[in-house]
Amino acid sequence: MRIATMKLKLLLIFSVIWSLQISPVMASPTMAGKVISVKGDLQAINAENQARQLKRRSVFYEGDTLKTTAGTYAQIRFSDGALVSLKPDTEFYIARYNYQQEGEGKNWSIGRLIKGSMRAITGVIGKKDPKTYQLKTSSGTIGIRGTVYELALQKGLYVAVWKGGITIRNNTGGMDLGMGSDFNYAYVPDINTPPQGLLKPPAVFRQASVAPQKPAKTAQKTTTDQSGSAASDTSGDSVTTASSSTTETDTADVALDSGDTNLLSTDPVVSSDPTTSTADATGISITPDSTVISTGAVDQRLTSAELQAMTFVGLGIYAGANAPVFAGGLATDGSGGSPILTDMTAKPGDTNFATSTINDVVRQGGAALNASGSNSYYSASWGVWNGSQTPVEIQKDSTDPTVKVFWSGPLFWGTFQLPPAAAITARSGTTVNYSNVLGFIGGGSGGMVTSLNFNADINFSTGAVTNGSLIITNGDFWNMTFTGNLVGPRINTGGTVSGYVNSGGTPVQGAIPTILIGPNVEAIGGGFDLEAISNPNIYVEGQFTAECAGGRPAC
The missing domain is CATH 2.60.120.1440 (Jelly Rolls)
Incomplete structure (x- = not known):
């Protein structure tokens, strides 16, 4: 009953968000x-x-x-x-x-x-x-x-x-x-x-x-x-x-x-x-800059307290045609609705993940929090920032926190705590089906997402991911399939994501980044960023979480 009430609230919120037909654009360069x-x-x-x-x-x-x-x-x-x-x-x-x-x-x-x-x-x-x-x-x-x-x-x-x-x-x-x-x-x-x-x-x-x-x-x-x-x-x-x-x-x-x-x-x-005209040669007086520049060993976009709080991994999907996605960077807890997200060169499961370079630091800035949710058992949180009035801030330079670009549309985000490595090892010898969708949030060119079905079988002995499917309705009908393999807690789908949108079977491309979550890897947290190959203006993005079939007790 509690899940159904949360879904209803999210659907009502997104009815308002997507009826506004927000057009995400990056600020024009000066x-x-x-x-x-x-x-x-x-x-x-x-x-x-x-x-x-x-x-x-x-x-x-x-x-x-x-x-x-x-x-x-x-x-x-x-x-x-x-x-x-x-x-x-x-x-x-x-x-x-x-x-x-x-x-x-x-x-x-x-x-x-x-x-x-x-x-x-x-x-x-x-x-x-x-x-x-x-x-x-x-x-x-x-x-x-x-x-x-x-x-x-x-x-x-x-x-x-x-x-x-x-x-x-x-x-x-x-x-x-x-x-x-x-x-x-x-x-x-x-x-x-x-x-x-x-x-x-x-x-x-x-x-x-x-x-x-x-x-x-x-x-x-x-x-x-x-x-x-x-x-x-x-x-x-x-x-x-x-x-x-x-x-x-x-x-x-x-x-x-x-x-x-x-x-x-x-x-x-x-x-x-x-x-x-020719620059004036006299009288220019510039005061020293108080900013201390690092050689790169310390990322000056993040305080020591922020770095210590990055015990989660994050997922960010910019909403709109040809909009980018980033997944698996370090993040702070998103349960309060304002996590700090990072886009990193390595991903969870890579040997150098914890020490890899941070490309971007993404902050809510003044963007409105239009919707959010969380699950305390899985330490999972998700939401959407609306940057149409005040943009989302993206810090690009590790030595200068003032260097920013801005996102003036919606950004879907999720934060998840990685499961213990021992929990993944303990699943060896089993194959688990993940198909019980707990919640979702999303929208696209066809409007808000009104239904979502997810399925994946994971063989914890071989790491193979099979029978992957994602079906979404948001005014458009999206039918996607994928396969992949486990890299640590991350599901690597490679270039296997394919499918179609609507009855005409228009081919679709995109990404379905997902990661195992829960103390006993009972669930998957993930997102989706999909668009028609022939027309990128037909698109859908969002976040979801799904448990193993039968729910947590059955896992």
Whole structure:
């Protein structure tokens, strides 16, 4: 009676949810700027890991990773006027960017040098609000107090300040360079080693952009000197703006390394936006970033308490056509309706599961909890977040919790506690049928899920999973079959999921991720993400739990 009442409540809730015909969409990327020039091969990799080739005048966006190959030099200009020179074999991630010349809205410019070398002039964003400009690396975070600086990741981080000043900050504290400081150059071996001041430009910087600034006083600290010669370059870079056919000299005096010295003068910016004018060379003051960046050993998206609470595994299914699914990552308890979910490179049953890389951390954020349920005996919880008003938050960068993308539609989730390994071993010699559906929650293009039947036979001696079927009704009729094998507590269906939707027999593809649950593996927790092969706009997603035939006492 209690199960029937819960099903009725869930059906009523989903009648309202799916009658709204919510269309899940990812937030549109923000245009960050344009390519001034490129000599060689320049690519942009977006948040979905899709690559596109960039050339002069190409647009790049927030969330893009810009990559240069060997021998490639590129110049880019952000919409606030900031200029960046990318050297060969460089990866530069535009983690967060927003610039609004007028009106409301927070301006941000947060980047990360993943590898390689770059030179930069800060733009308007840093001048208006210094705290909103940050440049991060694996060895530390750069806070800007000036305009022209250069970075190179080569067995650590080399830093040079040509004009103005910066602050390097990592786990050991901070160190100022340039603009009244003891040093203009530094080397930072890693995130846990203090920056080392250098008296000469490191050899990795083949020439100084301008005559080096004179230190404020004679250095009294122990330094590590790196060989390299300083060369004065008084010829400013040239850029041609779209509003003028004449060549203008950039007063910031950013000179490129030999090999790309003519790129700016031969590749004009094509834009009528006045915000793409030459960056101001004076007066930009950027305060240090207080965020400490990890080398990757610690995931900074999760607190110690959150990590310790991740004793469950999670399942997440984004609702909509062509929407992704992730299953089997560590998770916190979902009985309160707001678990923290992760998408990991390994899955339960894999030998490296507990220590594998976390790709994404998924949080409810401000999304509404439209429905949820739980079963205390099986330590199983499930629900749906509705991100249509305030989106679900997805943290993408293990070293920077502020790097996020957003999901503005429903997300079905489940959390389950893994059974003891001994319980699976104890089943050896038996074959168990799982077909007693305890509950389900789901919806799709045809509306809410009104009925669901599941069946699977598991041979605990061989690990074979046979006679798998999933039948769903939600306005559409879905009839699916599958086979598979046990990998620890996880049912691996491989590419065996197949079936059809509706009477015409339209072929269907998708996933039915499932896992054994319960202290004696009496049940299965799982989900489904299915769509018509010929028309992805016909789809259904959701969660379910099913006991062995006859219910728990019969198991």
